[in-house]
Amino acid sequence: MSETWEWLLTSPLSMLLLTLLAYRVGRQVQTWTGGHALAQPVLVAILLVAPVLTFLDIDYTDYRAGAELIAFMLGPATVALAIPLHRQAHRLRGFVVPMLVAVLLGAAVSITSAVLLVQVLGGGDVLARTTAPKAATAPVAIALAESAGGISALAAVLAILAGILGAVAGPAVLTVLRVRDHRARGLAQGAVSHGIGASRMLADHETEGAFAGLSMGLTALAMSILLPLLLAVLL
Template sequence: MRWVVEQPLTWLVATLLAYRVGVWLLDRTRLSVAQPVLVAVVLLGSALLLLDVDLGIYAEGTAVLTFLLGPATVALAVPLHRQLHRLRGFALPMLVALVLGVLVSVGSAVLLVQLLGGSEELARTMAPKATTTPVSLALSAEIGGIPALSAVLTITAGILGAVAGPWVLDRLRVREPRARGVAIGGVSHGIGTARALAEDPVEGAFSGLSMGLTALLTSLLIPLVVALLL
């Protein structure tokens, strides 16, 4: 039994099965909290802890999935291309909203850590949480944060955004799919975009665009914001 759980291939299969369980649970319950990524994280995290498996073994087994994240992200351009005509008259308001969103995201993260008495290193770690995980890792290292912790915070933000984002937008009566997509993609990146794509093709397309632009704008603005606040 120990030999089986320490095989990298075991965890590749386990990851795919855990995500499939999440998809099945979401289809059956339609509960926003039953997001496949969240379900998979809970199942796999529990299994790794209970079986006392080294994370290196898990990382080795799922390396192919990590590699495929790049092509999958690029593939988000396909639904956007199909909705390209909807950018007409929307590009400028979207860019203004994303710039303001990045400033608020980075600034509020730094100020919240300072308000609660956290260290400067923690503030730098929190700052890039709204970008995709690879970008968050790179930015955190560049500005003096803790990349591994930034990755955890980024994934957590993505899950929370996917779970609560549509509900919040519904309560605020935001119905326009382009606006909903920009909001979700700018806060919860790839995980939220997957949720948006499942709900509406226009919303998903603009969420993917928002995710990419948020990563770019954060890379450009985060050194300035961090320098001003810290």
């Protein structure tokens, strides 16, 4: 019996099933609440999976190995965001230059504000280098933080946290600020909350989701270019 229980705790299939079930519950909660902002499936899944791993004393490394298939599928899922963008390609007319300028400025402000906030709160250089790429999608944030001398694991947590917070609060903030252009809303959301925010915008409006996906990719590129330059100046 103990051998069976140990196998269940370490089996990749168990970790994969746990993750999928938690996300399915998150989708159901989202449906029950009528799509409430706080009922983000990713957030609900995290709140379900984390206590289970803690209670069963499952190491994160074992969990990640079991859920590797889902992590692998993030790549194709990100590429699939190009499909709604292709359908909305006609909306790029007259918007390319303002979009590129906005993405570059947004990336610069994100990096600078993160570093300055850490410094104001008394954090060290390592924490600043870890926090700076938070607006990039998680794989890019991990790589950038590691190359900049930060903590890659913490960078992943911060990137996911930024994505969840953006998906929960982003659309409401844009509405309060009276940003009504669907392209601008998607661009802003994708720049700060990457894939999680893009999926939220895609559920709300196809144009917003398409531009959020485009913004996510462009922001990751802008971060890769600007991060070493701005860190050299700020630190």
